[in-house]
Amino acid sequence: MRITCPICGPRDRREFYYQGAAVAIERPAPDAGAEVWDDYLHNRDNPAGETRDLWYHESGCAAWIVVTRDTNTHEVMGAELADDAKAERP
Amino acid sequence: MIELTARTPFDGLLPIEAGALRLSEAAPARMTSLAPYRGRDKALSEALKAAHGMAFPAPNRATGREGARAVWFGQRMALLIGPEPDAGLTEFAALTDQSDAWAVARLEGEGAAEALARLAPLDLREGAFKRGHTARTELGHMHASLTRISGESWRIMVFRAFARTLAHEMREAMQSVAARAGV
Numbered sequence A: 001m002r003i004t005c006p007i008c009g010p011r012d013r014r015e016f017y018y019q020g021a022a023v024a025i026e027r028p029a030p031d032a033g034a035e036v037w038d039d040y041l042h043n044r045d046n047p048a049g050e051t052r053d054l055w056y057h058e059s060g061c062a063a064w065i066v067v068t069r070d071t072n073t074h075e076v077m078g079a080e081l082a083d084d085a086k087a088e089r090p
Numbered sequence B: 001m002i003e004l005t006a007r008t009p010f011d012g013l014l015p016i017e018a019g020a021l022r023l024s025e026a027a028p029a030r031m032t033s034l035a036p037y038r039g040r041d042k043a044l045s046e047a048l049k050a051a052h053g054m055a056f057p058a059p060n061r062a063t064g065r066e067g068a069r070a071v072w073f074g075q076r077m078a079l080l081i082g083p084e085p086d087a088g089l090t091e092f093a094a095l096t097d098q099s100d101a102w103a104v105a106r107l108e109g110e111g112a113a114e115a116l117a118r119l120a121p122l123d124l125r126e127g128a129f130k131r132g133h134t135a136r137t138e139l140g141h142m143h144a145s146l147t148r149i150s151g152e153s154w155r156i157m158v159f160r161a162f163a164r165t166l167a168h169e170m171r172e173a174m175q176s177v178a179a180r181a182g183v
């Protein structure tokens, strides 16, 4: 499996550390309420199909990236810097 | 008063020779990481050019020359190797002295890329990884910085604590390349 780091280019999967669902960068407001925070901290989908995950280019450039991939086909559709992914959201 | 003896990271470990390959310790040099403040990337590159004669390197590239080099070192970071950094750079970037943090080796000889390819998951062939190209990557199980200095000459950096592991891993890779070459 290869992941194209937006900075370094296509690299072997072993250079990366897997963190989990990219929901982690959608941090709720401090006063969003217990239910929203509970959801953010503990509840994750388990999609068959497209999923967005956070990966860390650990032995590469040390950037956090959001990788979009398909859990059915193992296709990797794209990757963007977590910084950019976060900036796109309100 | 105790007399302490300064030791280089590869003291007693290098050089290693195998066939046409030779791994030796690089001469100790001042190494400073440059991390530009947000929005100051261009200004830093200009200041670097004025003070030390090289631009801030693009990802996967090194600029400068022997004695005064800037090696791309990760997301928005470069390592200045050689000169004492000009004080003016601090206006645009965070500077950190890393001189004693890294073990630096030089691999030379025909088959050098083949030996490194046994340890790093990269295409290191001449056409893909040219002179002046660099990468932060994995070497064995170590985080490393690899730079092709010239045709068959490479600069290899790992954290200082991994000096012995690097010497061990490289010895095996070099011997395996030499054995296949029949020398």
Ligand SMILES: [Zn+2]
Pocket: A005, A006, A007, A008, A009, A057, A060, A061, A062, A063
């Ligand atoms: Zn990267």
